[in-house]
Amino acid sequence: MRKAQLYINGTWIEEPRAAELVKNPYTGEVIGEQQLATPEDVDRALACAFDAKKEIARIPAYERARILKRASMLLEERKETFARWISEELGKPLKNTLDEVSRSIETLEQSAEEAKRLFGETIPGDASARGTKAVAVTFRVPVGVVAAITPFNAPLNLICHKVGPAFAAGNAVVLKPAPQTPLIAAELLKLLLEAGLPPRAINMVLGGAEVGQQIVKDDRVNVISFTGGVVASRNICALAGMKKVLLELGGNAATIVHEDADLKRAAALCAKTGYSNSGQSCISVQRIYVHESVVGPFTELLKQEVEALKVGDPLLADTDVGCMVDERAADRVMSWIDEAIASGATLVCGGKRRGATVEPTVLFNPPKRSKVVCEEVFGPVVSVIPYRTIDEAIAETNDSAFGLQAGLFTNRMDIVYQVVEALDVGGVVVNGTSNFRLDHWPYGGVKNSGIGREGPRYAIEEMTEMKMIVWQFPQ
Structure with a gap:
C-alpha cells in the first residue's frame, strides 16, 4: 500500500501521525494512506521555507533550468506508471491521465525554459527634463516563499503549474495538495528530488482546510497560488492579509453554436470535452447555446x-x-439533474448513476436559474439551450458569476469579432469548445473565475518582483 508522507525541512516524516485511507473511487478499494499534518508540522514547514x-x-538560473528539465525527462520515462496512479486515485480514464502526464512534462519543460528568461529592461531617463543624466535598469527577483494549494481534478499537472514556475523563479515552496489525491503529489515530489531539486526548496503538508488556512494567514508566505472553488478563495482572501493572491477558480463554461456552424464537428467536440474526467474541469463544456x-x-x-461514449x-x-472523485460528488450532480428536470428541462440522454459514476447526461432547455445553468456543475452534465x-x-453567456473561457462555432468573421469583443471571459476558442488549453498560454479568467494568469511564463511574472537600479551621471 502506497503512503503519502509529510516532507518537511528535507526529510520525509516517519513519526506516527493521524492518517486517512485513500480509496480508488471507482472500485472502493483502499490503495494507500496519507499522514495528516499537525499545526506544529505546518509551522515547521513554513519556518523551513522562510529560512531557505x-x-x-542564490541557485543560478541555468541550474534551476537543468533540474526542471531533468524532472521532465524522468516523468517522460515513467509516463505510463504515473498515468495509472492518477487513474487509480481519481477515477479519471487512462486516456485522459496519459494526456495529463504529457501536459505535465511540457509544463516542467516550459518552466525550465522560462527560468532562463527572467528579463528586465533599460529605461532612459530623458523622457523627463529632470532625467537627462539618469538611466534605470529593471530586473526580476524571487518573491521568497510561494504557497501552492492544488485541487484534485488535475492532481499532477496543476502541481507542476505551481511548483515549476515557483522554483524556476528562485522561490521556496510550501505545497498543500488536495486531500483526495495526496499519493500522486508524493510521487511527483520524489521524482523532483531525484531530478536534483534541493531538499529545502519544497515542503509538503497534507490535510484539509485547516492546514490551508494556517498556511495562507502566515506572514512568512509572500505569494499564495490557489486553484479551487470560490468559497475557499474568499476564505483565503479574508485570511491572507498583505500578500499577493493568485486564484484560478471555476466556471460554468458556455459554447455558442451559430446557425452557420459545422454541426457535426461542434457536436463531436462538445461530447468529447463536456465529459472528459466526468466533467470535473473548470472549463468543461456546460452550457451550449445553439x-x-x-x-x-x-x-x-x-x-x-x-x-457512443464508453x-x-x-x-x-x-x-x-x-467516475467522479467520490460518491458525495455524484449525489450532488444527480440532485442538480433532478432539479432541472423537475423545473421543466427535457432529459435527452443519461441521468443515471452507479456508485461514483454518473452517466454522461444531456439536458434540453433547462430554466436559466436552475443550478445546471447558473452554477458550476463540475460533473458530466451538458445543457443545450436555443x-x-x-x-x-x-x-x-455573460449572465454568469464566472468568466473563464468560452467556445464559439461559426464561419463568419464578423460574428467572431462581435462575440470575442463582447464576452466577459478570459479566453474565447473559435471553432472549438471552451475546454481547450495549451499549457504555455496565459490561462485565467475574470469575475469569480479568478485573479492572475497561469502558464509558466505568466506565473513566473506573478512569482517575482521587479527591482530597479537607477544610475545618475555627473553633469
Whole structure:
C-alpha cells in the first residue's frame, strides 16, 4: 500500500501521525494512506521555507533550468506508471491521465525554459527634463516563499503549474495538495528530488482546510497560488492579509453554436470535452447555446456522440468516462439533474448513476436559474439551450458569476469579432469548445473565475518582483 508522507525541512516524516485511507473511487478499494499534518508540522514547514528562501534564490538560473528539465525527462520515462496512479486515485480514464502526464512534462519543460528568461529592461531617463543624466535598469527577483494549494481534478499537472514556475523563479515552496489525491503529489515530489531539486526548496503538508488556512494567514508566505472553488478563495482572501493572491477558480463554461456552424464537428467536440474526467474541469463544456434554426439537428447529433461514449473502468484503455472523485460528488450532480428536470428541462440522454459514476447526461432547455445553468456543475452534465439572435447568446453567456473561457462555432468573421469583443471571459476558442488549453498560454479568467494568469511564463511574472537600479551621471 502506497503512503503519502509529510516532507518537511528535507526529510520525509516517519513519526506516527493521524492518517486517512485513500480509496480508488471507482472500485472502493483502499490503495494507500496519507499522514495528516499537525499545526506544529505546518509551522515547521513554513519556518523551513522562510529560512531557505535566500539559499534557493542564490541557485543560478541555468541550474534551476537543468533540474526542471531533468524532472521532465524522468516523468517522460515513467509516463505510463504515473498515468495509472492518477487513474487509480481519481477515477479519471487512462486516456485522459496519459494526456495529463504529457501536459505535465511540457509544463516542467516550459518552466525550465522560462527560468532562463527572467528579463528586465533599460529605461532612459530623458523622457523627463529632470532625467537627462539618469538611466534605470529593471530586473526580476524571487518573491521568497510561494504557497501552492492544488485541487484534485488535475492532481499532477496543476502541481507542476505551481511548483515549476515557483522554483524556476528562485522561490521556496510550501505545497498543500488536495486531500483526495495526496499519493500522486508524493510521487511527483520524489521524482523532483531525484531530478536534483534541493531538499529545502519544497515542503509538503497534507490535510484539509485547516492546514490551508494556517498556511495562507502566515506572514512568512509572500505569494499564495490557489486553484479551487470560490468559497475557499474568499476564505483565503479574508485570511491572507498583505500578500499577493493568485486564484484560478471555476466556471460554468458556455459554447455558442451559430446557425452557420459545422454541426457535426461542434457536436463531436462538445461530447468529447463536456465529459472528459466526468466533467470535473473548470472549463468543461456546460452550457451550449445553439441557434434555434439548427438546435434540433445539433441536439440529435450530440445525443449520438454522447451515447457512443464508453463509460466504465478508468484503467481500460478504451474508456471515455470513468467516475467522479467520490460518491458525495455524484449525489450532488444527480440532485442538480433532478432539479432541472423537475423545473421543466427535457432529459435527452443519461441521468443515471452507479456508485461514483454518473452517466454522461444531456439536458434540453433547462430554466436559466436552475443550478445546471447558473452554477458550476463540475460533473458530466451538458445543457443545450436555443437562442434567436447572437446578441441573445452573448447576453446569456455573460449572465454568469464566472468568466473563464468560452467556445464559439461559426464561419463568419464578423460574428467572431462581435462575440470575442463582447464576452466577459478570459479566453474565447473559435471553432472549438471552451475546454481547450495549451499549457504555455496565459490561462485565467475574470469575475469569480479568478485573479492572475497561469502558464509558466505568466506565473513566473506573478512569482517575482521587479527591482530597479537607477544610475545618475555627473553633469
